[in-house]
Amino acid sequence: MPQTRLHTAATRSQDHQPRTPGRPSRINPEAATDAQRRSGALNGGFDVLNEILSPPAAGVEKTDDALVTAGTAAARAARPVVPSTGDAVVDLREAIRAKLAYVIGRTPETARERDWFAATALALRDRIVDACLAAEKQVPNKRVYYLSLEFLIGRLLSDAMNNLGLVETTRKALAELGVDLGTVEGAEPDAALGNGGLGRLAACFMESMASIGIPAYGYGIRYDHGLFRQSFEDGWQREAPETWLAEGNPWEFARPAATYRIGFGGHVTMSMVSEGVIRRTWHPAETVRAVAHDVPVVGWRGKTVNTLRLWKAEAEAPVDLGQFNGGDHVGAVANRMRAEAISRVLYPSDSSTAGQELRLRQEYFFTSASLQDLVLRHVAERGDVRSLPDHAAIQLNDTHPAIAVPELMRILLEDHGLTWEDAWHVTTNTLNYTNHTLLPEALETWPVELMERLLPRHMQIIYLINWMHLEAQGKDGKSDAAHLASVSLIDESHGRRVRMGHLAFHGSRRVNGVSALHTELMRETVFADLHALEPEKIVNKTNGITFRRWLHNANPGLTRLAVETLGEGVLDNPELLRGLDAYAEDPAFVARYAAVRRGRKEALAEVIYDRTGVTVDPSALFDVQIKRIHEYKRQLLNVVETVALYQAIKSEPHKDWTPRVKIFGGKAAPSYTQAKLIIKLAADVARAVNDDPDVADRLKVVFLPNYSVSLAEAIIPAADLSEQISTAGMEASGTGNMKLALNGALTVGTLDGANIEIRDHVGPENIFIFGLDAAGVRARSAEPHYARDAIWNSPRLAAALDMIASGRFSPEEPNRFRPLTDDLRHRDQYLLTCDFDDYWRAQREIDAAWNDPKGWWKRAIHNTARMAWFSSDRSMREYAEEIWRVKLA
Structure with missing residues (x-):
């Protein structure tokens, strides 16, 4: 592999004899310098370099496919050679069949969904290895x-298929084996190697x-x-161990x-x-x-x-x-x-x-x-x-x-x-x-x-x-x-x-x-x-996201619409998405754009029902907050506003309220008591709201368990509203805001992190900004009794906090949420109380905007069209030029 193996690597001998160009030397551990020996790998550190540096034995093809962890043990035998027929679908079909038999040890009749996934992944991995070995093998000047x-x-299967251009080939190959690609994709576990934005970035x-x-x-x-x-x-x-490696990682x-x-x-x-x-x-x-x-x-x-x-x-x-x-x-x-x-x-x-x-x-x-x-x-x-x-x-x-x-x-x-x-x-x-x-x-x-x-x-x-x-x-x-x-x-x-x-x-x-x-x-x-x-x-270096994962893979319908409208160049150059601006008021295009969103909302509604048992209306506004649970991210602000909205609907049941589904997702650290209590409050509020016939079809609240990358790929293309409501000055950047805006969700947010730059790119008319800015947060934090004063001046906020503190949502334990309400009344480190009224104002402005479909879709399309700058390709080019001083291949 060009970046996996040391193709022409060699270490100088002690007398620094020049090596023959193009022919790397073999390392002798006995003759190695002390520095080389001390920094060498244990139990074969030189062996691994020699394995890479030395030429293969006569008649033996050298490959990195020597060790495969799939199933219960490593498969050490050379991979079965499947002769090429010249037909990509047939070749891949037979490769999958061979992997199923010779690596997984199953027949098509006895194979489980997980077996089909492993066989497909291994067959595609072979093509990745081939691409590596065929690439330039020179050591790069700088890594x-x-x-x-x-x-x-x-999950990596969809990534690999998309980046190799093999999505349809794989779909057809599996279909000829009587297997559905979607089923195979669903059998892959999310790799449990991260938690939130840091790992996804x-x-x-x-x-x-x-x-x-x-x-x-x-x-x-x-x-x-x-x-x-x-x-x-x-x-x-409740926390349980992830078991993503239980059957190996192909x-x-x-x-x-x-x-x-x-x-x-x-x-x-x-x-x-x-x-x-x-x-x-x-x-x-x-x-x-x-x-x-x-x-x-x-x-x-x-x-x-x-x-x-x-x-x-x-x-x-x-x-x-x-x-x-x-x-x-x-x-x-x-x-x-x-x-x-x-x-x-x-x-x-x-x-x-x-x-x-x-x-x-x-x-x-x-x-x-x-x-x-x-x-x-x-x-x-x-x-x-x-x-x-x-x-x-x-x-x-x-x-x-x-x-x-x-x-x-x-x-x-x-x-x-x-x-x-x-x-x-x-x-x-x-x-x-x-x-x-x-x-x-x-x-x-x-x-x-x-x-x-x-x-x-x-x-x-x-x-x-x-x-x-x-x-x-x-x-x-x-x-x-x-x-x-x-x-x-x-x-x-x-x-x-x-x-x-x-x-x-x-x-x-x-x-x-x-x-x-x-x-x-x-x-x-x-x-x-x-x-x-x-x-x-x-x-x-402002963060970015890979459009290949968060648009091409996550939202193929919208990607297809962009390609049909602007040409295939949009797949290679996200800057071309800007061309969608011209179609923001084109009735035919708007109808297709809205139809894509409707389809994704219907799919998400099924996921919500399967995982929570709650039925939601896809025609309602899908209001999404998906991120790690932390007080500064202010999921609690969203929940308190939900309680205030619930009270408002109850007090004026005949008013024409905008139907809204509040969708939460995220994990709290096991030892973070306040964050876990916020989750419990959201769950108790959801139970009360969803069971109340007075608000039926006008307000629903769901908290999807076990938020992950694959769940995000289901939620983000279906979102209408993106909640980015952290206390100004406390969110470094955020990338969920970028993913949601790219897929056409309108943002309600504070002037925090990358929200500011998103506003600058999509236009202030296409985003809903509220609350104190970072300077305002610093100034207000210096005032005595700011939380008490904010609550005193906001009857709506006071009523919502009173309802929570009274035990209305926890009658079996009336004081359950007092740690949350007492904190807001007496400390409120993250200034939720100070921003509440302006947040309520912004949400009612959003209600009015949703009731103007033509204007809403115009704003949504502008968001998709103007997010190209937030590609992680741009981020990496800036790092390469200004920090790493690395030249692109």
């Missing part, structure tokens, strides 16, 4: 390495990099059970040769290597193994395939036979359980000390494995680790991989013998950091005590980085205590904690925000003093 704790890739970026020709590796963790599978029990969120290639040791704990020793030169060596007390699993990422039209490399944690020894044979059967596998816990679940609760330690272990585990892997690859290809900045750009997606700063320093100092100055130059010219939040609780900090115990060498490096950093301030005349405390990597005021955001900032070449407002607030608030020291470091 991007994208480190993210989340990659919310969803990473997935969009990986797909876009492959589509526009940026050679890249994504690095993350291969979670066994993801975040959790959400269900509701009497309206309460898309991945296991890479057991690419395994690295990851250390924890222990101590550091010092030795004199020469006069005045001291070497520090870390001796971990515990090591675990990071084992690579590769998932190919297919670009548009299959031109480029990059790699998502996911790390699985394993113990050095699966069982202590001495303990086992001595009768301690549980203790014998304790180390294995401790090691495997690292890649067991995403975001283990950090409400306990043990949970905090596991999170830090996760972050260091995947960061260290990724850095060891990419440094080994670089040395194999280029020889000199000092040239790493010229050939690698590492992007840290949020603070989770910020430990990369001291870890890369450690690798360069200890494994490659660089001086501190050289190592710091390499580190700060290779790393880049994306900030995704200004919320204090999301800007990670770790107790110094925990860091010293778990990563003692890294804490030494952090101390030295910080000392040199603060010394430089003194030399520049900025030595007052307040300034030093502000820019220090160690927060001394809250129990001594390492500021991971500060660490990432100081150790990176570029730091970027993800919307214009967010970037400006970074400069003015959380990084203000650091920004003053390095004013060129912070840049803006």
Whole structure:
């Protein structure tokens, strides 16, 4: 694979003999340099490079399809060769049949839906591999390495078919086998590798990099059970493990040769290597193994395939036979359980000390494995680790991989013998950091005590980085205590904690925000003093989404309409969507556009009934809020407005109310009590509203369980209204707002995150803006009793809160929701009360707009037509040019 394998990789021998052009050398572990040996992969690190570098034996075709995890075990035999007939449908049909028989071990008569999915995925994966091997095999001048704790890739079958141009071919091939493509697509589980916008952004970026020709590796963790599978029990969120890997993952290639040791704990020793030169060596007390699993990422039209490399944690020894044979059967596998816990679940609760330690272990585990892997690859290809900045750009997606700063320093100092100055130059010219939040609780900090115990060498490096950093301030005349405390990597005021955001900032070449407002607030608030020291470091790169997933795949009806109206070029160039503006008042086009939406709403109505038992009217306004449940995202504002609307309908039942279906989706962190209570309130309000004949067919409320990428693909094309109502200044960007607007939903939102830029692109007349802006939020927050005053001045808000607090929606437990209402009355950190009346005004303006179908569809079409700038292809081009300095293939 062009971006998966080291095609012409070689490492210089100790005497730096030049290698023969075009013929890579074989690595001899015995003759390898100390640096190569120390940074090499465990138990075959050189073997994996040699496997790639060495020519195949006579008569043997070398392929990356050697290990397939599908079903209960890896299929190690060479794939069955299906002769080409020249007919693409027949070829694919026979390939699927062969995979079903020789890899899955089933006949068409005994195959389950899951078996058909696995066979189809494996057959398509072969075509991905063929495309890789046929592509240019030269080592790219520079690669991007994208480190993210989340990659919310969803289902991959539709992505692969679409990007390879094989949707209809696959549909016909399966039909000839008596199988429906939709059924096969539905049998694929969502990959449980992420939670929300952070992971979905990473997935969009990986797909876009492959589509526009940026050679890249994504690095993350291969979670066994993801975040959790959400269900509701009497309206309460319940969490169960995801089982997405129960029958294997046919898309991945296991890479057991690419395994690295990851250390924890222990101590550091010092030795004199020469006069005045001291070497520090870390001796971990515990090591675990990071084992690579590769998932190919297919670009548009299959031109480029990059790699998502996911790390699985394993113990050095699966069982202590001495303990086992001595009768301690549980203790014998304790180390294995401790090691495997690292890649067991995403975001283990950090409400306990043990949970905090596991999170830090996760972050260091995947960061260290990724850095060891990419440094080994670089040395194999280029020889000199000092040239790493010229050939690698590492992007840290949020603070989770910020430990990369001291870890890369450690690798360069200890494994490659660089001086501190050289190592710091390499580190700060290779790393880049994306900030995704200004919320204090999301800007990670770790107790110094925990860091010293778990990563003692890294804490030494952090101390030295910080000392040199603060010394430089003194030399520049900025030595007052307040300034030093502000820019220090160690927060001394809250129990001594390492500021991971500060660490990432100081150790990176570029730091970027993800919307214009967010970037400006970074400069003015959380990084203000650091920004003053390095004013060129912070840049803006507004987020984007891949149109291939969120338009082509999610909404084929709308895509077909765009192609028939504007031509096939719109598939390659989203800028051409702007041509739809000319049809916003064309009756024939508007009718077809509305028919597409109606069809998707009917399909979503079936999903809602299947999953909740609630019947909804597709002709009603579908009002959608789908995102992670958090107080700053203000699902509670939506619920309180729903209660106020319910009261209004009850008080004026004969008024011509606009029929509306409120659709919620999202998960609350298991330890986030307030967020889980908001879900319960939404469920209890839904039960009361949906069972009340006085509001029948005028208001329905549903909360769809287990929100996921595949569920989003069902909801987004059916949405009429997009709720983007976070407190201004608190949402870094958002991408759900982009997906919904692209599919023609009108936005009701605050001047927060990317909402501002969406307004600028679609036009203020095609979006509903309400509430305080970021400056207004800061000013109002400084006022005493702002929540009390807002409630006092809003009888409608006061009545809604009174109804909730009275136990009307929870008669069996009247005080159930008092924690929510008391918080709004006395604290209201996210200024829900201050924005409520303007939110109500905007919603009634939306009612009036919905009752003017001609005007509504005109606005919807303008939204679809004007969203091209929010393509993640544009985002990636900007990163490539202005941050990574990478040329597109």
